Amino acid sequence: MPIRKPLRSVSKPGHRVRVALAGFGTVGSSVVRVLAAQDFDGLELTHIFNRNVAKKRKRPEAKLVPKSTVWTQNIDDILNSDVDILIELTGGLDPALSWHRRALSAGKSVVTANKQLIAAHGPELAKLARDNRAHLLYGAAVAGGVPVIPGILQGLGGEQAVRISGILNGTCNFMLSAMQSGAEYADVLAQAQKLGYAEADPTADVDGFDARAKLTILSRIALHVELDQRAIAVQSIRPISAVDFHYAAELGCTIRQVSEAEVDGPLTRARVAPMLVPNSAPLAWSHGTQNMVVTSGKFGGDVVFSGHGAGGGPTAVAVVSDLLAVAHNSASVELPVRRTRTTGEFIAPHYLRFLVNDKPGIVSSISGALARVGANIDSLLQRPGYPKNALPFVITTEPCTTSVIDRAVRAISKLPCMLQQPLCLQILEMKDKD
């Protein structure tokens, strides 16, 4: 455990902690609402930065902003001022990175919800914070209002966590929960877009990049490993169909976008992918836009955190809680993080769903391809009621590595009867003992 210098004391008797807010969107305005609802009289909101301030001041929450607060379109008004804490809610890498660097270098503490920035530049910024005896807190960057980051940092520092798994993207969870009730992908995507849960371009959510950034952050604090973000395997939820939920149900499972990282000596296996999740596993409990994180430790077993992972209110709770932690001089527990080799390879049972033009010999061809790579079939499921010329059926395998099963799938996809690329999903295994 490294010994470090105590952080600068942000709150001192007789001094109000000066706080500047950059970003007055959904989360920023909720932060103002949360602050206004409570008597945090040691805090002073000195600045709000946003583009187009005139428009932002028309939001109903602007009425809750103290008269003394300076509204500005120039970030220098904050970075060159004597504020103690910068709340950065603008998101993205540029120009947020330079703001963080300037604030921390000047000894200002930073509270942020910026997952992309912390995933990509967290270690550099944490070092800068330490060197300047400032705080850098980012509890809102993962799982919104679920206090998984402070819970792990302050409450599981003594654990040797070997695995984390989680539902880190509320959009995917909303969509897959809705598909569980029988809807098809295109319809639930349209619905999610209408409700404001999904972007016009849903790539970051459905293809796993949003969750990948969060998994990078969680691996750092829970597993104490620094992952190579680009080496984390990502698999899109786009090819999932309603029929997969029927087959999953027959297997006692549902389907969720799962983010998973597992330490294995010098290697860390890490993956964001739709997976079959046993109904009895905690990850199957979360529905709608909820988020969940399960840490698996050597000494304490599985610990589950869940709740609302997005939205103004929950995210603002995380931001204001971090703000209070800084104001109370509450330094995070920081343990050494080691670099590891990151791989997307897992050993797991797999679910293979085929859509075929049914002809004799198909099962034999498929099982032959699996046998050639050494993958054992665990079950074969074929629900009645589908047309022969577009027949979905499922094979599950015993545990094997991702690359082995991928090799078999590549061979199988070339069979002339295949109407589309076979769907291959990992089946999540429960490991905690009661």
Added chain:
Amino acid sequence: MPIRKPLRSVSKPGHRVRVALAGFGTVGSSVVRVLAAQDFDGLELTHIFNRNVAKKRKRPEAKLVPKSTVWTQNIDDILNSDVDILIELTGGLDPALSWHRRALSAGKSVVTANKQLIAAHGPELAKLARDNRAHLLYGAAVAGGVPVIPGILQGLGGEQAVRISGILNGTCNFMLSAMQSGAEYADVLAQAQKLGYAEADPTADVDGFDARAKLTILSRIALHVELDQRAIAVQSIRPISAVDFHYAAELGCTIRQVSEAEVDGPLTRARVAPMLVPNSAPLAWSHGTQNMVVTSGKFGGDVVFSGHGAGGGPTAVAVVSDLLAVAHNSASVELPVRRTRTTGEFIAPHYLRFLVNDKPGIVSSISGALARVGANIDSLLQRPGYPKNALPFVITTEPCTTSVIDRAVRAISKLPCMLQQPLCLQILEMKDKD
């Protein structure tokens, strides 16, 4: 938000943090195991206190204790020494209270798992810690290895929590989970005793006193209210029978010992009791000895924490995590706590189970008694297959207050057909919206 003096810096460059452990039982020896498994080289275990040291040194974990550590049967060896942190794992009020007072007064920080002490004397000890710029952490006092205390303190400080509910006693949860599978109370108690989950005298667990202490602590940190512990209603799980699980299942519920506190203006409703829990509610998920806490907040909705609530490994993780927090100078976020009037009165639907010698007119007498207090019947259930002369049947009511339903139950219990005191359980309502 009160401004407070920064805490004494426990860890300084060039100084190893000196740690003394009082209590080398299941948890204490697990703490040694957790410390030995990791490279916390800034920490030094200077003393271990226990009665009958010679016997304790025969435990296998004693081999993991550093050669330099002093074993002692005299607590003064620790309290009069220059240790930085006392880990108190002996439990109970006396003499632990005087040790805490002496350690904190001398500026030593204290880490403890002592729920009874923190429930009864937490505010006094917290003030003593503040006055002496020392840390007092007790993450292990509630829910063992589930980081609910650090999670709430550091991650939900910005929330206005209005309600907490939880499964805080693993013994009761083990017993009720087993009864859910068809076993009777006496058998599962014997089994729990055999497995070491229940004491020879199970009163503290099954009658709710253990959970009551934990609810007192959680109310302080999550709801910021100081409850009158004696005014928290407690109801025993002893009268629950396997038949109640059958009826609960018909109502889409299971039965759990639930600890619940809800702020209502100047009043806090607080109760530890077996309750009907809808299968879709998070509290129904935890099985075996698991613990769970659900906080319900005005801004962020419901947040769920769950995991292993007891046992050496999980509890030691909480203790060592607190130890690291102190060693990292990580002060807890402390928000003002207000006194409230505590009442056991809840407004809720209720489950009434009668055991009667069946005669005509019984339902009419019971429904008359309910009508006289103004309680509306919601459903009436009678499963087939029971003898007429010892017939269990169930009535559920619409929401009404505890005292109103108790008045009706008192009247009903006097009916000559009643073979035993009617069982009256609150039905837990789910309030979180997705």
